Amino acid sequence: MLTTLKPVLAKAHKGNYAVGAFNTNNLEITLAIIEAAVETRSPVIIQTSEGAVDYAGMDYLKAMILTAAKSKVPVVFHLDHGKDLKVVKKAIDSGYTSVMYDGSALPEKENISNTRKVVAWARRKGVSVEAELGALAGIEDFVSVEEKDAHLTDPRKALAFVKATKCDALAIAIGTAHGAFKFKGETVLDFDRLKRIKELTKMPLVLHGASGIDAALVERTKTQCSILGDCARLENAHGVSDAAIAKAVKLGINKINVDSDLRIAFTAAVRETLLSDKKAFDPRKILGPAKTLMKEVVKHKMELFGSAGRA
Numbered sequence: 001m002l003t004t005l006k007p008v009l010a011k012a013h014k015g016n017y018a019v020g021a022f023n024t025n026n027l028e029i030t031l032a033i034i035e036a037a038v039e040t041r042s043p044v045i046i047q048t049s050e051g052a053v054d055y056a057g058m059d060y061l062k063a064m065i066l067t068a069a070k071s072k073v074p075v076v077f078h079l080d081h082g083k084d085l086k087v088v089k090k091a092i093d094s095g096y097t098s099v100m101y102d103g104s105a106l107p108e109k110e111n112i113s114n115t116r117k118v119v120a121w122a123r124r125k126g127v128s129v130e131a132e133l134g135a136l137a138g139i140e141d142f143v144s145v146e147e148k149d150a151h152l153t154d155p156r157k158a159l160a161f162v163k164a165t166k167c168d169a170l171a172i173a174i175g176t177a178h179g180a181f182k183f184k185g186e187t188v189l190d191f192d193r194l195k196r197i198k199e200l201t202k203m204p205l206v207l208h209g210a211s212g213i214d215a216a217l218v219e220r221t222k223t224q225c226s227i228l229g230d231c232a233r234l235e236n237a238h239g240v241s242d243a244a245i246a247k248a249v250k251l252g253i254n255k256i257n258v259d260s261d262l263r264i265a266f267t268a269a270v271r272e273t274l275l276s277d278k279k280a281f282d283p284r285k286i287l288g289p290a291k292t293l294m295k296e297v298v299k300h301k302m303e304l305f306g307s308a309g310r311a
């Protein structure tokens with residue numbers, strides 16, 4: 001059932017769980033996400049980045065995700081990291097039920113005024129808005145407290161930001177980073193900062209860069225790598241541990257973005273298939289196992305985030 005972000009996250013905020021937001025670019029990823037949601041009876045956010053829009057086009061993505069939304073579970077059709085206002089406006093006018101406006105790299109005043117503009121466009125169409133304050137970067141990149149404070153989300157500024165913009169959800173920076181190289185070792189997140197932001201804003205909060213970069217899956221991407229000469233694939237990759245995710249949910253995160261974990265599962269399965277079945281040339285035989293593995297990853301996230309059984 002197609003829905004907007006606001007009611008889905010309002011329930012998650014009240015029930016103290018998080019809903020997974022999974023990036024899609026193609027049919028196999030979309031099928032993996034929706035099948036996992038149906039099987040775990042979980043609400044789900046299916047999101048496309050501006051890069052996905054460049055790759056597949058809004059019309060194809062829309063047709064695919066609205067088809068997924070015909071299932072019984074609540075499905076939010078969301079634009080991830082809309083940085084170009086033209087793309088954000090087009091998404092609002094084209095049938096997305098939720099958009100993220102990402103002005104986090106802009107001076108704060110400009111971020112606020114652009115977010116307000118997006119909120120005004122979105123309200124007219126009943127579309128929800130996620131906004132971002134703070135810079136997503138690995139916490140280990142900051143050597144001093146001052147540097148950390150300058151990049152991570154300031155709790156007081158977060159409160160002023162949500163009051164000024166009236167966004168429906170706020171993405172915050174507490175030490176995660178996009179991609180497969182988030183930490184040098186163990187997960188380090190600023191949980192005190194998260195706690196303070198939640199206490200002040202009392203609203204749905206979003207965690208980006210939340211992939212776990214599972215070591216076993218990374219290992220599976222190295223099938224026969226000595227023969228292929230690419231054993232350095234994803235060397236030193238580290239993500240957010242399941243324990244850290246569980247703690248972040250407990251402290252008030254209600255939307256969790258995952259892309260890299262699906263990319264790794266996809267790569268592992270495609271490599272395994274191509275290397276084990278040297279005669280395969282049917283795309284369904286090559287991509288089917290990738291869909292199955294991505295679905296397992298998504299199901300695990302839905303259990304971990306606490307959204308399973310909430311649909």
Ligand code: G3H
Pocket residue numbers: 023049050051052081178259260
């Ligand atoms: O946060 C970024 C997402 O992983 C999307 O990545 O822009 O390469 O599609 P992308």
Ligand code: 13P
Pocket residue numbers: 023080081177178179180207208209210211212257258259260261
């Ligand atoms: P990961 O790279 O950790 O999967 O983060 C994805 C994300 O934040 C998409 O917006």
Ligand code: ZN
Pocket residue numbers: 081178208209257
């Ligand atoms: Zn992100």
